[in-house]
Amino acid sequence: SYVLTQPPSASVAPGQTAKITCEGRAFGLDTVHWYQQKPGQAPVLVIYDDDDRPSGIPERFSGSSSGNTATLTISRVEAGDEADYFCQVWDGDSDHLNVFGTGTRVTVL
Amino acid sequence: QVQVEESGPGLVKPSETLSLTCNVFGYSMASGFYGAWIRQPLGKGLEWIASVFHDGSAYYNSSLKSRLYISVDYSKRRFTLDLRSVTAADTAMFYCARQYCHRTGCYFDHWGRGILVSVSS
Numbered sequence: 710s711y712v713l714t715q716p717p718s719a720s721v722a723p724g725q726t727a728k729i730t731c732e733g734r735a736f737g738l739d740t741v742h743w744y745q746q747k748p749g750q751a752p753v754l755v756i757y758d759d760d761d762r763p764s765g766i767p768e769r770f771s772g773s774s775s776g777n778t779a780t781l782t783i784s785r786v787e788a789g790d791e792a793d794y795f796c797q798v799w800d801g802d803s804d805h806l807n808v809f810g811t812g813t814r815v816t817v818l
Numbered sequence: 819q820v821q822v823e824e825s826g827p828g829l830v831k832p833s834e835t836l837s838l839t840c841n842v843f844g845y846s847m848a849s850g851f852y853g854a855w856i857r858q859p860l861g862k863g864l865e866w867i868a869s870v871f872h873d874g875s876a877y878y879n880s881s882l883k884s885r886l887y888i889s890v891d892y893s894k895r896r897f898t899l900d901l902r903s904v905t906a907a908d909t910a911m912f913y914c915a916r917q918y919c920h921r922t923g924c925y926f927d928h929w930g931r932g933i934l935v936s937v938s939s
């Protein structure tokens with residue numbers, strides 16, 4: 710089955726840049742999506758289709774994907790960005806399976 | 819604005835069937851709608867469970883497929899999930915979500931608040 714691997718944690722100082730990676734098999738035409746989950750809350754979509762932002766998501770959030778690695782970048786990190794982040798892919802080759810990454814906890818120092 | 823909301827029991831006994839409902843607000847499901855269930859054991863990651871299209875087409879996580887049934891009633895603007903033969907390992911926060919799909923993939927753009935389900939005698 711499809712496995713998406715993320716680093717378990719990342720620490721970043723306010724105002725700096727956080728980069729969170731998501732590694733799987735070569736994504737090819739499969740797009741990668743990212744979710745932010747703050748403690749006690751439901752996940753929120755922050756990036757879809759590799760690099761698009763839903764309305765209401767700050768421009769500080771951006772995404773990219775190349776080969777077998779997708780990256781979520783948070784620029785000018787704020788205390789409110791402290792959360793768990795999950796990547797997700799729809800595996801169109803495997804019975805419409807949706808796969809989530811292992812998750813990365815971002816701590817703002 | 820699309821909103822989805824979970825309902826169901828907070829406690830289920832082992833070996834019984836868990837039935838959850840997701841009500842959809844602010845969207846005409848007949849226009850084309852994927853609904854999905856995702857669960858999260860406390861302190862752990864997200865696990866997709868199942869998805870259903872407004873025509874009833876269903877897709878299941880292969881590791882749970884033998885115990886699952888998902889259905890949709892778009893006249894009542896809701897979709898439901900049945901998970902049979904539950905065990906303590908099924909204890910989790912269950913979320914329903916709208917799943918948006920296009921040519922290169924699918925993602926979950928609207929989530930419910932979640933419902934905590936415990937399996938215990």
